[in-house]
Amino acid sequence: MGRVLMTLAAAAAVVACSVATMVVRRRMKGRRKWRKVVGILKDLEEACETPLGRLRQMVDAIAVEMQAGLVSEGGSKLKMLLTFVDDLPNGSERGTYYALHLGGSYFRIIRVHLGGQRSTLEVQDIERHSIPTSLMNSTSEVLFDFLASSLQMFIEKEGNMFNLAQPVKRELAFTFSFPVKQTSLSSGVLIKWTKGFAISEMAGEDIAECLQGALNKRGLDIRVAALVNDTVGALSFGHFHDPDTIAAVVFGTGSNACYLERTDAIIKCQNPRTTSGSMVVNMEWGNFWSSRLPRTSYDIELDAESMNSNDMGFEKMIGGMYLGDIVRRVILRMSQESDIFGPISSILSTPFILRTNSVSAMHEDDTPELLKVARILKDLGVAEVPLKVRKLVVKICDVVTRRAARLAAAGIAGILKKVGRDGSGGGRRSDKQIMRRTVVAVEGGLYLNYRMFREYMDEALRDILGEDVAQHVVVKAMEDGSSIGSALLLASSQSVQTIQSV
Numbered sequence: 001m002g003r004v005l006m007t008l009a010a011a012a013a014v015v016a017c018s019v020a021t022m023v024v025r026r027r028m029k030g031r032r033k034w035r036k037v038v039g040i041l042k043d044l045e046e047a048c049e050t051p052l053g054r055l056r057q058m059v060d061a062i063a064v065e066m067q068a069g070l071v072s073e074g075g076s077k078l079k080m081l082l083t084f085v086d087d088l089p090n091g092s093e094r095g096t097y098y099a100l101h102l103g104g105s106y107f108r109i110i111r112v113h114l115g116g117q118r119s120t121l122e123v124q125d126i127e128r129h130s131i132p133t134s135l136m137n138s139t140s141e142v143l144f145d146f147l148a149s150s151l152q153m154f155i156e157k158e159g160n161m162f163n164l165a166q167p168v169k170r171e172l173a174f175t176f177s178f179p180v181k182q183t184s185l186s187s188g189v190l191i192k193w194t195k196g197f198a199i200s201e202m203a204g205e206d207i208a209e210c211l212q213g214a215l216n217k218r219g220l221d222i223r224v225a226a227l228v229n230d231t232v233g234a235l236s237f238g239h240f241h242d243p244d245t246i247a248a249v250v251f252g253t254g255s256n257a258c259y260l261e262r263t264d265a266i267i268k269c270q271n272p273r274t275t276s277g278s279m280v281v282n283m284e285w286g287n288f289w290s291s292r293l294p295r296t297s298y299d300i301e302l303d304a305e306s307m308n309s310n311d312m313g314f315e316k317m318i319g320g321m322y323l324g325d326i327v328r329r330v331i332l333r334m335s336q337e338s339d340i341f342g343p344i345s346s347i348l349s350t351p352f353i354l355r356t357n358s359v360s361a362m363h364e365d366d367t368p369e370l371l372k373v374a375r376i377l378k379d380l381g382v383a384e385v386p387l388k389v390r391k392l393v394v395k396i397c398d399v400v401t402r403r404a405a406r407l408a409a410a411g412i413a414g415i416l417k418k419v420g421r422d423g424s425g426g427g428r429r430s431d432k433q434i435m436r437r438t439v440v441a442v443e444g445g446l447y448l449n450y451r452m453f454r455e456y457m458d459e460a461l462r463d464i465l466g467e468d469v470a471q472h473v474v475v476k477a478m479e480d481g482s483s484i485g486s487a488l489l490l491a492s493s494q495s496v497q498t499i500q501s502v
């Protein structure tokens with residue numbers, strides 16, 4: 001009996017021992033896997049580092065590239081496009097104007113009425129719609145007919161509100177968020193599509209003419225009287241409200257900037273024909289590139305798999321279209337190299353499945369258990385991960401967004417440097433009297449809706465400029481500024497008023 005008991009006790013000890021060994025092994029394996037993902041995160045953090053010194057190099061590089069792009073056509077990755085806009089709206093405009101804005105994700109139609117004073121600007125109607133993805137790679141005909149029909153419905157809603165004796169001729173600004181070589185304020189040809197648009201045989205086409213043709217086909221009596229880059233619309237809106245506004249930046253699906261330049265600095269343009277002595281230049285900064293940009297293997301993969309590889313390198317690091325996909329790629333790599341996210345999810349392997357608004361929702365999740373992170377991961381086919389893994393995901397969002405925001409700040413500081421508003425001119429940095437108040441208008445869904453992006457950007461801009469200079473620089477957010485501003489710009493360019501309100 002005693003022997004049997006001893007045998008049983010020995011067997012139990014052996015079992016306990018091997019269970020303990022298994023547990024220890026599993027724990028060690030778990031720790032190894034955890035160390036592996038922590039290593040991936042550390043590598044990401046290092047590759048995304050943007051210390052102040054590096055940001056200042058970016059500022060210098062942007063200012064140099066701006067200069068090169070102004071000297072000769074094709075002299076820089078920054079196209080520095082002429083806009084033929086010299087006078088910006090100042091508040092005295094009158095009349096009723098329309099704008100149709102084709103962005104990267106949304107299109108908007110607005111009608112504004114201007115009463116001759118800033119305070120009398122009235123946005124009478126505004127519609128925002130998602131751009132159906134099928135349109136992005138359709139044909140020119142389909143795209144423009146879609147825009148024309150949307151405008152037709154917008155106008156039909158008006159009924160007979162204008163009640164004019166004579167037939168009404170409506171004036172429209174076409175706000176276009178893709179690179180265009182302007183030939184006048186009201187015409188210009190598409191250089192290339194960006195942001196996932198791929199409608200063939202359109203490069204080289206006059207965009208305003210395409211829209212006008214589609215409107216005519218539908219018998220709509222609307223004149224496409226201005227073709228306006230979205231950044232220029234935002235600058236116009238900013239300037240209308242505050243004449244110290246000298247630049248505008250859009251952080252939406254993509255990213256771009258424009259600013260007011262002295263015509264004598266636009267060397268590539270022999271005869272700029274402006275009365276004000278300056279012209280708005282559309283930088284097309286999404287295409288900025290420098291070997292000093294903090295690029296990761298995820299950026300390289302994203303670029304290689306994109307429709308426009310080797311193009312729009314800056315936009316792919318800061319644009320709302322791309323941030324979500326960079327985060328997705330990091331999570332995917334972690335899930336491939338360890339099982340902390342469970343079995344590899346096929347959803348997670350789908351390009352662009354993680355949108356940047358989900359990134360901000362995870363990043364700004366203030367629930368103690370990170371329940372929003374859990375929900376979004378579940379949608380990606382990653383269910384039931386422990387809290388520490390959810391925290392890791394938040395950290396990835398933070399690293400990717402912080403880099404984007406700091407690079408964005410360097411871009412803005414680059415413009416300020418180019419126009420001599422960064423306080424660095426001639427060692428006069430400490431002389432406060434020479435610093436003029438400078439306003440930069442900012443618009444776009446990424447900036448407006450992603451608080452952490454905004455905070456990181458504002459902080460980096462202050463760090464780059466230093467407190468003394470930063471106190472003279474105001475970054476002003478303006479919702480729908482691109483669309484409204486384009487209508488204002490059209491109004492300021494017209495001597496004759498069109499529709500008068502009833």
Ligand code: ADP
Nearest residue numbers: 103104105106252253320357360444445446449
């Ligand atoms: P468009 O680029 O069509 O002009 P927006 O300026 O509204 O449109 O920008 C839309 C983009 O802004 C979205 O594609 C997304 O990348 C980003 N965005 C919108 N909302 C959020 C959000 N809550 N958090 C983070 N990014 C957002």
Ligand code: MG
Nearest residue numbers: 103230252444
């Ligand atoms: Mg936009």
